[in-house]
Amino acid sequence: MYFLELVISGIAVGSLYALIAMGFVLIYKATGVLNFAQGEAIMVAAFICYYLVTRFGVPFWLAVPLTLIASALLGAVTERLVIRPLLGEPVFSVVMVTIGLSIFLRSMAGIIFGHHNYVFPSPFPVKPLQMAGIVLSHNHLWSMIISFSLMLIFFFFFKFARLGLGMRATANDQDTATLMGINIKSVYALTWGISFVVAGLAGVGLANVMVLNVGLAFVAISAFPAVILGGLESIPGAIIGGLTIGILENLAGGYLDQIVGGGVKDVTPFAVLFLVLMIKPYGLFGTKEVERV
């Protein structure tokens, strides 16, 4: 029973990881860049939602769409200011720029919001759902529903929508995509916008489950392993990776903590990440990069 409990709470955490991982995958799929500032996007969205609800008295159901719009704008502005100038530069530069952006945003948030914890006004009933002895909070249920429906939406989007195909083409080869008449600039802006919207959803979800503070941004770093495990460019991979990491970290925390003395839960995702990279670097569903001379 202890095992099952751990697995269930692992799935609950994992569905949030999956939501975060999807934001990473979107940007990677369309632009070939891993956005290290995703966690900051999550944190900022959570704070926007918090301020809308508590300071301006906006009802929660209205605050969420407003937050998502704000996130989309933030994403587009970020792309315009930081990523656009580096169009066509090596991946290394773009990745480093997102690292720079992430520490900039995080410390600015630290200056503005301070480092204390905020209590997020959760709209869900505190009493968890109980089904056949399994306890699940409303919040986790919702994040699971959102993750899975987003996965379906994105699956069809990348398979059939003109824009989705354009994004994949851009990721594959920027130059050729331009020659084929794809407007790379708008593809970039849209991708960042959409990805920040996903981050916004994750932010609202996370703030409900965890305490709201600037450290929320670090959760995204724990979602990296999920992204790598699932494969950097696979949306279903993000979900499966997220759930697996969530379960593994809970099991490791539940069983190993007594032996080594604390903190196993936080380091497990990275041990898994390291192992995955050693054994199967392109993850479960990633495309292997084949080089021919």
Add this chain to the structure above:
Amino acid sequence: MPIRSKTFCESYHDDIKLLDTIWSKCWMGLFILGLLILPYVTDTYIVYMVNLSSIAIVAAVGLNILTGFTGQISLGHSAFLAIGAYTAALLGEGLGMPFWITLPAGGVVSATVGILLGIPCLRLKGLYLAMATMSFGIMVEYVLITWKGLTGGERGMYMPEVNMLGHALDTDENMYYFLLCITALMIIAAKNIIRTRVGRAFIAVRDRDIAAEVMGVNLTGYKVMAFALSSFYAGVAGGMYAYVMGHIHPEHFTLLSSVEYLAMIIIGGLGSILGSIFGAVFIVAVPEGIKLLAQGVESLIPAMQGRYDEEWNIAVFGLLIMLFLIFEPGGLNAIWQRIKVGFKNWPFTY
């Protein structure tokens, strides 16, 4: 006296000389003289800052060998500093060994770990390598905090003072000359590695690994060598850090400090030893600059009193990384070269 003309060399040996003209030798001599008399003309605080920069220089040179010259991104550099620092502390404080054993030992242990990390990482490139080194860094940090029996956990470890021929180097001025010698040695070694076969192989691996392999560069060997060299430098830098600080703590070796070293080589200039020096000094000096600026603003505008916060330094780091990558990808080194060429060609533009 002949007017200095555009560089031209008659032999390959001339071309790769470290100091090519009589003028560069003179300037170098003056610079070294300036470094030697520095403690006599400035106060202890500046000397202390220079000490910190010299540690940063050794670490940044190491990272530049791996990331700048060989093109392997590492987000776990501070883990290697940690390994060097803790090795030095264990040998120095625990076994009472002198610095000429602890510092190289720190480097060697760190290099061994670097090789062990480098071998499985050979298949990884770019983003994936960055992820692998990042998770390595996080795991090392976890071990430092958890393995209390070895590392002292959150309390950290203490380090004795450097004992030079029976004299304890207890002041910053004494430490200054000690660190200056080590840093100079490390820089000269790096300069020489880069201009020989090994360095050229590194650069070939960075520019096009497949082409390099076709031309007879042993990819496996040189990648592992780059990892080993880089972590050796980091290990020595970690040992120096332990000696200067006197106390080491897991919090000194986080992901953020790894990013800081990356910031140094990006701001200084990737693939340039001089660039790593510029970058390291710049990053050490920036927080001081911000502090001065904040004090100035506070005295001018009373409303800003007490608004200064360590957080501003980190924000400025992030901003600097972004600005340099967008506007000056060659870093400070590129600016320096432009200035130099400008002077050389004066009064003509080129």
